[in-house]
Amino acid sequence: MRTPPLPLAEAQSRLLALAAALPVEHRTVSECLGHYLAEPLLARRTQPAAAxxxxxxxxxxxxxxxxxxxxxxxxxxxxxxxxxxxxxxxxxxxxxxxxxxxxxxxxxxxxxxxxxxxxxxxxxxxxxxxxxxxPAGMDFSRDAMLIAAGTRIGPAQIALAIAGGHSHLPVRRPLRLTVIDSGDELVLPGTLPALHQLPASNGPMLCAMAAGLPVTITHIGPIADQLEDLAQALGSAADADVIVTSGGASVGDHDLVRPALEAVGASIDFWRIGIKPGKPLLVAKRGGQIILGLPGNPASAFVTGFLFMLPLLRAMLGAVKPLPRTIPARLTSAMNAGGSRMEFLRARWDGVTVTLDELQDSGALAPLARSNALVVREAGAPAKAAGTDVLIYLLENGGIA
Missing domain, CATH: 2.170.190.11 (Molybdopterin biosynthesis moea protein, domain 3.)
Structure with missing residues (x-):
């Protein structure tokens, strides 16, 4: 009997439990933009030192x-x-x-x-x-906590660290990420596809999603829907901390990814999530390496990348709160009742209200490009009238405020 899909929160919790923090290294402050502080940072001086x-x-x-x-x-x-x-x-x-x-x-x-x-x-x-x-010490005093461990380092944190007397900061080393997209229907970007083909857009999209973090990215593909090709691609990425695959299943959900993982010595931790789009998500391990198998439909790949890939990367890089956070917004139009799975609807937020895109097909990219938010529709949720508040994820910065 097939195991029922995992609820989102349980799946995220299981994934993050696998996320071992990367080794700590000390980098010059100017090199730490976008990193997460690995240890609490204390002031080495008082600011201002005098009135x-x-x-x-x-x-x-x-x-x-x-x-x-x-x-x-x-x-x-x-x-x-x-x-x-x-x-x-x-x-x-x-x-x-x-x-x-x-x-x-x-x-x-x-x-x-x-x-x-x-x-x-x-x-x-x-x-x-x-x-x-x-007065002396108005900003901070010597030995005061300047920045808590797990804080993402931005321009203000860089200035504060320098003002506090620091030239180097403890951060996690950059994460090594390999993104693999596969499918017999895919052709290289810029290649004019035949009627039965599509430009390979998922891999570049996922790489772009991760690019805002301190990661070294290798992109492989598109490769054919062949077990040997996928196993070879997985094998070539043995040094990666995280592998993310997209597509690669010509018959059934991850029928090729699963045997390819077994062929390279990986073990599956869990598979299938109770969300829409993005149900056929797979999580596996190979030694200390984590492998995410994302769906091939572009909206599904984006949503699972947003909800799983980015939180995993942030956790391994030392973020205290790696998961994206929801905020309330007011619907501009009615929203239908929820189905059997939690859904993430592409939408446009204007700062107060949110408007659902008319096209919600998981194979459509235009609605995704028009959207800056995902509206959460819980499984079995009743229909909501225009003017009702809902929870949304903002897509900017990976949903991290």
Whole structure:
């Protein structure tokens, strides 16, 4: 008796349980964009190290209000005033400059008038007096947690790490991914296909989906629907951390992929998921290598790549939360009741509402290219009227906010 398809959450959990984290290496900060931090990052210094002015004006003692003051020097960014401010004294100061010893207030330059070395109050002093002073440690202090392990490193994280005194960061080594697409009907991109043929688009699509992550990608195919060819392709990818196949089954679901996997010493962990599109998904292992067998229909390959391939890659690269996240959106039109499987409908989100594409066939690419979201329709869900909230996955950035 055939085992029933696994629910999505169970299948994702089983897949991620197989995902061993890759070895840690230390890379220069500038090389870490898109990586996930492998260890907590602590500050090696305090930022700012001393009190700084947030505005252009005059540094003085608030106790001396309302003045006048004698201007005794200047503090500029990178060129601090080396003395201290005493009673009735002020120092001209620029944004980002160190606040001199003795001063506790910055009087804005537009609230002051200067005649020679004498400065008078002409406007309203700041309230509270420290309003325009950035205190030492305002941003972070030495030994404070800067970035948690598992955080994806973007431009802001790069700047923070450098400001915290770091030149190198611990990250997982780049993942080695091999994508194999196969099918007798497929021809190379750019080749004019015959009526019974199709351009091989799944492999390049899956490679493009993974390209935003720190991965080294090898693309094989398209190859013919022959057991020997598929086994040879799998065998040539023995050094890959992850292999993703698309198609390759001319008769029945993965009739060729399964024997080809057995031929190269891989063992199947699970097969068939209770989702639409994307039911005939297969997960196998060969030593420490994970193999994903995705369906051949393009929408099915995309949806399973989104829900399984990308989370697997993120998990192996050290992401704490590798799965895509849903957000609510309001339907612009009615949605039919759900069937026996959870469905992922191609749709367009405008920031508030979501519009289902009229064409939902798993073999169609145009609706996928028009879409920036997947609407989740649970198995057996009742019909929903226009204006009803539903959950959606945003396709940008692999569904990771």
């Amino acid at each position: 700084l002015s947030a505005m252009d004006g005059y540094a003085l003692r608030s106790a001396d209000l309302p003045g006048p003051w004698q201007v005794i020097g200047e503090s500029a960014a990178g060129h601090p005033f080396t003395g201290s401010v005493g009673a009735g004294q002020a120092v001209r100061i620029s944004t980002g400059a160190m606040v001199p010893d003795g001063a506790d207030m910055i009087l804005l330059q537009e609230d002051a008038a200067r005649e020679g070395e004498t400065m008078h109050l002409t406007g309203t002093p700041p309230a509270p007096p420290q309003r325009h002073v950035r």
